[in-house]
Amino acid sequence: MTPRPDRDPLPDTGPRRHANPRPDNGPRPEADHDTRPGRRGLLLAGTAGASALGVGAAAIGLDRALRGSAPAPGMADHAEAPLHGQATLPFHGEHQSGVGTPAQASSTYLALDLREEVDRDGIIRMLRLLTDDAARLTQGRPALADTEPELATAPARLTVTFGFGPGLLERAGVEVPAWLAPLPAFEIDELQEEFCDGDLLLQVAADDPLTVSHTARMLLKDSRAFTSVRWVQQGFRRAHGTERPGVTQRNLFGQVDGTANPQLDSNHFDTVVWIDEGPFAGGTSMVIRRIRMDLDGWDEADPTAREQSTGTKLSNGAPLSGTDEFDHVDFEKRSEHGFPVIPEFAHMRRARGVDEGVHDEIFRRPYNYEAPPAPGSGALSESGQIFTSFQADLLGQFLPIQQRLADLDLLNLWTTPIGSAVFAIPPGCEEGQYVGQSVIEG
Amino acid sequence: MTPRPDRDPLPDTGPRRHANPRPDNGPRPEADHDTRPGRRGLLLAGTAGASALGVGAAAIGLDRALRGSAPAPGMADHAEAPLHGQATLPFHGEHQSGVGTPAQASSTYLALDLREEVDRDGIIRMLRLLTDDAARLTQGRPALADTEPELATAPARLTVTFGFGPGLLERAGVEVPAWLAPLPAFEIDELQEEFCDGDLLLQVAADDPLTVSHTARMLLKDSRAFTSVRWVQQGFRRAHGTERPGVTQRNLFGQVDGTANPQLDSNHFDTVVWIDEGPFAGGTSMVIRRIRMDLDGWDEADPTAREQSTGTKLSNGAPLSGTDEFDHVDFEKRSEHGFPVIPEFAHMRRARGVDEGVHDEIFRRPYNYEAPPAPGSGALSESGQIFTSFQADLLGQFLPIQQRLADLDLLNLWTTPIGSAVFAIPPGCEEGQYVGQSVIEG
Numbered sequence: 075m076t077p078r079p080d081r082d083p084l085p086d087t088g089p090r091r092h093a094n095p096r097p098d099n100g101p102r103p104e105a106d107h108d109t110r111p112g113r114r115g116l117l118l119a120g121t122a123g124a125s126a127l128g129v130g131a132a133a134i135g136l137d138r139a140l141r142g143s144a145p146a147p148g149m150a151d152h153a154e155a156p157l158h159g160q161a162t163l164p165f166h167g168e169h170q171s172g173v174g175t176p177a178q179a180s181s182t183y184l185a186l187d188l189r190e191e192v193d194r195d196g197i198i199r200m201l202r203l204l205t206d207d208a209a210r211l212t213q214g215r216p217a218l219a220d221t222e223p224e225l226a227t228a229p230a231r232l233t234v235t236f237g238f239g240p241g242l243l244e245r246a247g248v249e250v251p252a253w254l255a256p257l258p259a260f261e262i263d264e265l266q267e268e269f270c271d272g273d274l275l276l277q278v279a280a281d282d283p284l285t286v287s288h289t290a291r292m293l294l295k296d297s298r299a300f301t302s303v304r305w306v307q308q309g310f311r312r313a314h315g316t317e318r319p320g321v322t323q324r325n326l327f328g329q330v331d332g333t334a335n336p337q338l339d340s341n342h343f344d345t346v347v348w349i350d351e352g353p354f355a356g357g358t359s360m361v362i363r364r365i366r367m368d369l370d371g372w373d374e375a376d377p378t379a380r381e382q383s384t385g386t387k388l389s390n391g392a393p394l395s396g397t398d399e400f401d402h403v404d405f406e407k408r409s410e411h412g413f414p415v416i417p418e419f420a421h422m423r424r425a426r427g428v429d430e431g432v433h434d435e436i437f438r439r440p441y442n443y444e445a446p447p448a449p450g451s452g453a454l455s456e457s458g459q460i461f462t463s464f465q466a467d468l469l470g471q472f473l474p475i476q477q478r479l480a481d482l483d484l485l486n487l488w489t490t491p492i493g494s495a496v497f498a499i500p501p502g503c504e505e506g507q508y509v510g511q512s513v514i515e516g
Numbered sequence: 517m518t519p520r521p522d523r524d525p526l527p528d529t530g531p532r533r534h535a536n537p538r539p540d541n542g543p544r545p546e547a548d549h550d551t552r553p554g555r556r557g558l559l560l561a562g563t564a565g566a567s568a569l570g571v572g573a574a575a576i577g578l579d580r581a582l583r584g585s586a587p588a589p590g591m592a593d594h595a596e597a598p599l600h601g602q603a604t605l606p607f608h609g610e611h612q613s614g615v616g617t618p619a620q621a622s623s624t625y626l627a628l629d630l631r632e633e634v635d636r637d638g639i640i641r642m643l644r645l646l647t648d649d650a651a652r653l654t655q656g657r658p659a660l661a662d663t664e665p666e667l668a669t670a671p672a673r674l675t676v677t678f679g680f681g682p683g684l685l686e687r688a689g690v691e692v693p694a695w696l697a698p699l700p701a702f703e704i705d706e707l708q709e710e711f712c713d714g715d716l717l718l719q720v721a722a723d724d725p726l727t728v729s730h731t732a733r734m735l736l737k738d739s740r741a742f743t744s745v746r747w748v749q750q751g752f753r754r755a756h757g758t759e760r761p762g763v764t765q766r767n768l769f770g771q772v773d774g775t776a777n778p779q780l781d782s783n784h785f786d787t788v789v790w791i792d793e794g795p796f797a798g799g800t801s802m803v804i805r806r807i808r809m810d811l812d813g814w815d816e817a818d819p820t821a822r823e824q825s826t827g828t829k830l831s832n833g834a835p836l837s838g839t840d841e842f843d844h845v846d847f848e849k850r851s852e853h854g855f856p857v858i859p860e861f862a863h864m865r866r867a868r869g870v871d872e873g874v875h876d877e878i879f880r881r882p883y884n885y886e887a888p889p890a891p892g893s894g895a896l897s898e899s900g901q902i903f904t905s906f907q908a909d910l911l912g913q914f915l916p917i918q919q920r921l922a923d924l925d926l927l928n929l930w931t932t933p934i935g936s937a938v939f940a941i942p943p944g945c946e947e948g949q950y951v952g953q954s955v956i957e958g
Contacts, residue, residue: 159758179725179755221815222770224830228758268891282755283621287768287886287899291811294896303896306888310725313621313755316601316670326729328664369733373663388666444729445887446748449710454736454745457729 159228165212167502172235180286181279181309185272186301200300205508208234230282236509237275237497253468260480269493272304281314309441309460330391356501359468364493367458383484385420421485436465601670607654609944614677622728623721623751627714628743642742647950650676672724678951679717679939695910702922711806711935714746723756751883751902772833798943801910806935809900825926827862863927878907
């Protein structure tokens with residue numbers, strides 16, 4: 075902000091761009107909690123207003139802002155149309171938001187370690203506090219101890235998703251599920267401890283990066299009496315409104331990435347993702363891996379190598395056996411020379427388990443990361459993917475896929491896992507409860 | 517991407533979310549260069565489509581994507597409405613874009629140093645190459661040697677702005693303006709060399725972070741035979757569509773920051789920003805300073821201290837002497853105890869030069885930055901502002917402001933400049949020219 079010649083009288087500049095007065099920044103009215111969404115409706119709440127920006131309003135609003143002219147008659151209604159910054163997703167419910175939620179543009183992952191002196195009661199106090207923060211902030215209201223309430227006014231589909239590491243459950247005196255442990259070591263891994271494991275995960279995602287920043291900071295402030303920061307990862311996807319909703323996004327290699335995901339809001343999604351019995355029923359398992367992508371090496375690969383590495387076309391993500399992105403995949407199809415059109419080392423074929431006669435599925439929610447290069451390193455950037463996947467059965471669904479890919483996957487030439495963690499995502503909670511209450515208190 | 521069970525036949529999931537087929541990813545048609553924008557029209561090009569997302573289209577598109585249902589009859593037109601990712605700003609013109617352009621959501625700053633062996637001819641070759649890249653990418657077309665052309669399809673108001681440090685001009689045999697030098701040392705500075713100076717600056721800004729990432733990388737690849745990376749800074753503002761266009765944004769302290777800026781597209785803006793004679797006529801001077809913000813310290817300040825530090829109200833950015841953001845500032849107003857309502861140490865009063873009887877102005881285009889904390893540092897984040905300002909006369913406009921703020925400004929308690937650089941922004945160029953041609957070739 076330095077230097078800042080604020081509030082000059084500016085006698086010579088004509089009317090200021092004042093057409094859209096900022097609303098009062100006091101707390102917003104309570105969100106509409108009366109219409110509790112059902113299982114299917116969970117993801118749809120808030121979307122009606124999510125992009126309710128009329129063509130006329132946008133064009134005229136911007137034009138007016140730039141020219142400083144008075145609003146045209148009859149345009150007031152358009153100018154007052156809600157922006158996507160006001161869109162909210164429910165916090166309470168059967169499942170936590172942020173898993174089956176269409177991926178927001180920005181996501182920050184906070185992994186925290188419990189301080190030595192924090193016991194079961196401390197964990198519960200902390201979770202109550204963080205739950206209250208998340209319940210408010212996701213609805214566009216400041217946290218109770220919010221010192222920058224001015225930054226809490228644009229939730230932009232904010233979700234806060236809690237995950238428990240084995241350390242938290244142990245400390246709380248809760249049995250740790252067998253699957254909740256670091257993944258076995260894979261030969262492809264070059265793990266850096268500063269991106270691995272943790273007692274508590276907070277996934278903070280929204281369509282606005284300032285909202286993510288404010289929320290993450292608020293949660294860190296309220297947790298720091300109980301925890302220390304183990305690692306932080308910041309991810310991005312295409313901005314809200316850059317592409318049509320539902321388009322499968324491309325990663326930093328330019329690949330269409332995510333075509334095979336189970337469709338959100340389907341029975342199939344529920345089967346793949348949600349645990350259906352035991353203490354974590356309604357929850358899921360989360361794998362988060364930081365995968366460095368060798369963009370320079372990738373640039374040297376020719377289009378054929380690139381397409382064969384995944385088994386898909388660069389142009390639109392279609393399987394090499396087909397034409398369109400969602401075409402049925404013909405793994406039997408052979409070239410005129412008799413080789414499989416989708417090679418045996420292709421990522422897609424390996425992940426699916428075609429040649430093992432299986433069919434494993436997970437739900438992926440990937441984000442890009444890009445950090446500036448270390449000074450003097452000669453690198454252009456440190457880039458890659460924050461891979462996250464959710465699956466009901468980590469050992470039965472995720473692990474076989476990861477093992478096959480570690481054994482053989484041409485894409486491994488350009489990708490290196492440098493961070494890895496597993497968390498148990500507890501089910502959602504109702505108002506008055508804290509996230510994880512059913513797990514911790516039984 | 518690992519693991520990725522792509523292209524499963526998914527016999528049990530019903531229709532896939534296929535309502536919005538991805539367009540062919542080949543090069544897009546040429547942008548409309550025939551209607552070359554005039555001086556005033558420069559900023560308005562592309563805005564008509566910038567947010568052209570109808571209410572119906574957005575709500576229905578998202579609903580459809582989530583439910584996977586077939587499009588409703590008559591909705592095809594809405595579904596095909598352009599998204600803001602397709603908005604472009606002109607590259608060629610009297611001024612470079614990216615200065616008087618309404619600030620995009622994401623901005624990355626690349627500072628490069630010329631390699632020892634690069635001479636005047638090398639500089640010209642490099643600038644031709646980078647100009648060609650920028651001219652294409654800003655219009656949504658891949659660069660000539662683009663190895664990820666799939667990522668060039670959503671310009672989202674992309675601008676690439678070139679700035680020259682003294683080293684580049686010297687090497688090119690061009691006289692270095694007296695003002696093009698590192699700023700004098702200020703007592704408040706704690707400069708880190710890795711965020712200072714540089715021979716060439718590329719400011720890459722767009723409303724989509726993936727577009728910024730791809731563009732920055734493409735420019736770095738095409739410049740690396742000529743330069744090495746000195747520093748990279750990544751900044752963010754509110755996402756496109758989070759708030760109404762033209763609303764003054766808040767910084768990480770929650771302060772409304774930028775009210776006093778000259779209004780875009782006004783004669784006053786031109787006077788404040790553009791150099792009107794000499795080799796840099798049509799260009800400007802740019803200061804970029806990385807200002808660390810002590811968020812923890814700020815959190816401990818009470819609302820009164822916060823408001824007095826700037827002289828403005830937290831709630832809406834109004835001067836303490838007034839009610840609304842753009843109210844006339846009454847620096848003479850006194851409290852019932854006889855003290856100035858806008859204190860003598862207030863940032864706004866110091867920046868303006870009220871008590872020195874002057875009135876200095878610059879144009880600021882600030883971005884937030886937030887980097888994860890260093891592992892084990894105990895910090896929550898490394899946060900602050902990438903301050904950039906543009907002014908016709910660096911010595912006459914910027915320097916007195918900065919000197920006054922360094923001498924006295926309560927806000928200094930919570931802010932520390934840790935990086936600083938000055939660049940000469942050459943004027944814009946016409947098609948067939950390279951950016952800076954008139955400066956380098958006279």
